[in-house]
Amino acid sequence: MAIQGGRRAADEDKSLARLKRALRKAERRAGDGSDIGGTGATILKLLPAPLARLVDKGRIGTEEIRAADDIAIAFHAQAGALLIKSPCLERRDPTHHGREPVFVIDAVSRYKHWAHHWSARARRGDRTLEIVIAAVIDERAFHGIEADLGIRHGVAARVVIAGLRDYAARAGWADRRTAAAWLDAAEASFALRPVADLAEL
DSSP states (O other), X not given: OHHHHHHHHHHHHHHHHHHHHHHHHXXXXXXXXXXOOSOHHHHHHTSOOHHHHHHHTTOOOHHHHHHHHXXXXXXXXXXXXXXXXXXXXXXXXXXXXXXXXXXXXXXXXXXXXXXXXXXXXXXXXOOHHHHHHHHHTSOOOHXXXXXXXXXXXXXXHHHHHHHHHHHHHHHTOSOHHHHHHHHHHHHTSSOOOOHHHHHHO
């Protein structure tokens, strides 16, 4: 009996090893059958950014891309303002003030308006701002965001699309009817906690 149990365990180990080898080989093949270098983890790291994948699938258009660019410009401008900068030793005429370009100032203004709205909703359980920043600024994969926040598969991509459309609508980049639909759709992504529950926290 002990010999048969040992053989069965050895056979299971061999079949598991064969399965692992097959998986490793499959990891290294592209859809067209050509070899891909690297392990499965490397391949996952080299996947395109989440927004690029949405563009490739045709799920977002120019307004959403413009909104993502605007968010990135504003976010980095505000983060850069917190850094200690080395002094500039170039000679400049007296009219130079070293201020940000106008397009950056406009982007920061639009971003603050949008972020204040979603920050207020975040206090009542809306995760839109957190998800959009994770995807646009940190370029985190949607499945990673969903795992961290404990939300269903597919929700993060939907929320990012809705958040970017909301940004475009608030910026005035869409016609009135489309903007109203986008604003309503973005706010329907998460159910808000009642105000009474917040008082108890």
